[in-house]
Amino acid sequence: MGRIGERFRVFSEMVTGDLVVWNSIIGGFAQNGNCDEALDLFKRMKRAGFPANQATLTSVLRACTGLVLLEFGRQVHAHVIKFERDLIINNAILDMYCKCGSLEDAEFAFKRMSERDVISWSTMITGLAQNGRSIEALDMFESMKASGPTPNYITMVGVLFACSHAGLVDDGWCHFQSMKRLYGIDPGREHYGCIVDLLGRAGKLSLMKQFSSSKKWKVNQML
Structure with missing residues (x-):
């Protein structure tokens, strides 16, 4: 110790x-x-x-x-x-x-x-998503955007995890694309991992392979 x-x-x-x-x-x-x-x-x-x-x-x-x-x-x-x-x-x-x-x-x-701060909101969003309540997690994310603090890195991991487990390919991709543009968040390995999982669960295997072989994904895997 x-x-x-x-x-x-x-x-x-x-x-x-x-x-x-x-x-x-x-x-x-x-x-x-x-x-x-x-x-x-x-x-x-x-x-x-x-x-x-x-x-x-x-x-x-x-x-x-x-x-x-x-x-x-x-x-x-x-x-x-x-x-x-x-x-x-x-x-x-x-x-x-x-x-x-x-x-x-x-x-x-x-x-x-x-x-409530960004930790409060992110904890609830991630908790709902990880306990099989993805739609409620995404609803809470919408409430956070309307009245809460600006989402952070952890918030977006929870959001993408929710999209992955709910099979919401378009929503997940939209949230992923908006991270840098709306919130100034550079996607990390957890975010890339959620997108790969999302595409795999949805049976989008060719897209998953393309995404997995992208330069940014490989860079994040090495970090």
Whole structure:
């Protein structure tokens, strides 16, 4: 675990800690994929009498997402009521529900948010698309364009993924072509991959081969 392991060793040798130290170690474990350790430390922190704050809960939600622990994530959500206007926590809640496959919870949380940014919208669009609700994902993209922030790189991955899984070749190609022109986004390997998948799923094998052999696709594959 490298630096995280060394920090944890030092932390374990401390007689007492403070909330900043607890958050640093829990956050480090969660960010590095050591989600079980992050949750174990969170439980130890609670037993030691330290109250969780925004930083703690964001890291714990990230750990729940990594382990797909929906029920534990719901318990954590119950702790964040007093931070319900915190955008970072709300985005972490959305991400957790979407990646745990609980779209109803995600939609409820999204509607309750007093503030939404491009991460909020992109998380919902991608979550809907990856959970078999492509048309709703594209409807949400239209709502985002009408009243939300400007789409970014991740937003367009979700949009193209939705088009691919819904078999919407013309729509997918239109969105792909508009990325640079409307939003200043240079297509990356994820976007090219979605288009190849879209053409393959639609049986457009000759077009898929042409696109796959294009110079831009090859360049992005090497990046």
